[in-house]
Amino acid sequence: MIVSVGSIGIDTTRTPFKTAKDVLGGAATYSSLAASFFERTHIVGVIGGDFPKEYMKIFKERFGLSGLKIVKDGKTFRYDSTFDYSLSTRKTNSTDLNVLAGFEPKIPSDLKKAEYVYLGNNDPEQNILALKQFSNPKLSVCDTIDLWINTKKDTVIEMMGKVDVTVLNDEEIRLLTKQSSLIKAARDVLGWGSNSVIIKKGEHGTLLFSKDSVFPAPGFPLEDVVDPTGAGDSFGGGFIGHMARSKKADFNTMKEAVIYGNVMGSFAVEDFSINKFLKIKLEDIEKRYEKYRNIVSF
């Protein structure tokens, strides 16, 4: 059982090619969807009474919902952003936290025994409180963003010390550690207590570190990126999804999980919102994993 804790939102995503208005978004939406291909996944988050029925239908079909809080008279988190022509830089137009403001994740009793816990880029204090509610997770993973590194750095570091795997992007880990070398940066995070660190580098792939090992993986080469939203969260979901179905935690399994994470990230960006995930099956994922293995071998 996987539990994914984090934001659920309604996005408006503008690119120079198309605008997708009021589409399903949020870190936990992407990570849970990506994970759900591999193992039963429960989403823990909050939405308002305005959450569209069609999106709730997707949630009901894909996730366990005992941890989903619905604030009937509240509004769902909304995020409006614009990508530049290269689709690599995003400008935030508006962020309406709405029911997400001050959300304190409560893990229902049926989920407390979850073995695989994914903590999205939430307030690190809330992530720490959420993690405490699980009785004995086999593998816990956390993500973070620059907002928390800038405002609650000590708590971010404390959170990283409490999880098995820290996932973050190259800019964030450099901001956090003030190291320009990613290897030194990863070593700092390992020193704070995380057993493994994964650095996400967008199109350049990922770096996985544990105490004595490193695994660099290139990105899956994609010709057309439609909407980069959710790539990192989908990576996280694919990673914990494969870890959960494998029931192993050795470095080799983590390497495979990193590739599955890259594969899920590559699917996520091929369409707006979570649309691509509605069109693929586990066999498409396995096919792309094998293709990836073939192209990187030498």
Add this chain to the structure above:
Amino acid sequence: MIVSVGSIGIDTTRTPFKTAKDVLGGAATYSSLAASFFERTHIVGVIGGDFPKEYMKIFKERFGLSGLKIVKDGKTFRYDSTFDYSLSTRKTNSTDLNVLAGFEPKIPSDLKKAEYVYLGNNDPEQNILALKQFSNPKLSVCDTIDLWINTKKDTVIEMMGKVDVTVLNDEEIRLLTKQSSLIKAARDVLGWGSNSVIIKKGEHGTLLFSKDSVFPAPGFPLEDVVDPTGAGDSFGGGFIGHMARSKKADFNTMKEAVIYGNVMGSFAVEDFSINKFLKIKLEDIEKRYEKYRNIVSF
């Protein structure tokens, strides 16, 4: 036999940690040194009467010098630059072309039968004229820089159509093709007549493209970069070096050559100037190649 055509210089390289004054540099110096571990390499370039004896000693030990022009009363090309704290951005302090200005590479008759030709980031007109002088090269490789893309774009494109392999970095190929997708950018270059394209992405590794295949390779993870000067040229030298000793030109051999290129680039940046190349042997290169293969396998 490998012939490498390009600049030979005396560099002053300033980093926040140390300044290396009047050290051996130049694209052809790096590419020839990297290639020379694999196969007999001849350097074609020009130096002045001021070229230090100690550097000439290295040249004599490592290269064939029939294509080295010495302008007794001229001064060697000089380049002075400063890296920022991250060692990723370089500011040019001064460029004195000296004898390099208007240099027209003349291939001596004993080198015209060379099977492996590496054309550095020279004026594309000069590269085209140099290539014409070879009777029947098995494999020709060219590099370029933003200066030529900005001032002689048509000639750059013409040059790329005449070689087997075009090597350039991600910023350069985006500048050249106006494509943000590196896959589309590579396809444009292939369309101009190059059989293969290699995109260098610094610490993020490389992408090798031929008509129907792509090979993404992550960078060799390095904890300490001392001086990034010459990494790309050393990549090129390692690439053509392995191609030359393999005597094959299939995609699998090119994949291996790309990894040897990455390995040579990783050695180059571990010390100032070409100093690291003076300390390693072919067995160190093979060892790092095997280490690379181990860490990227999954």
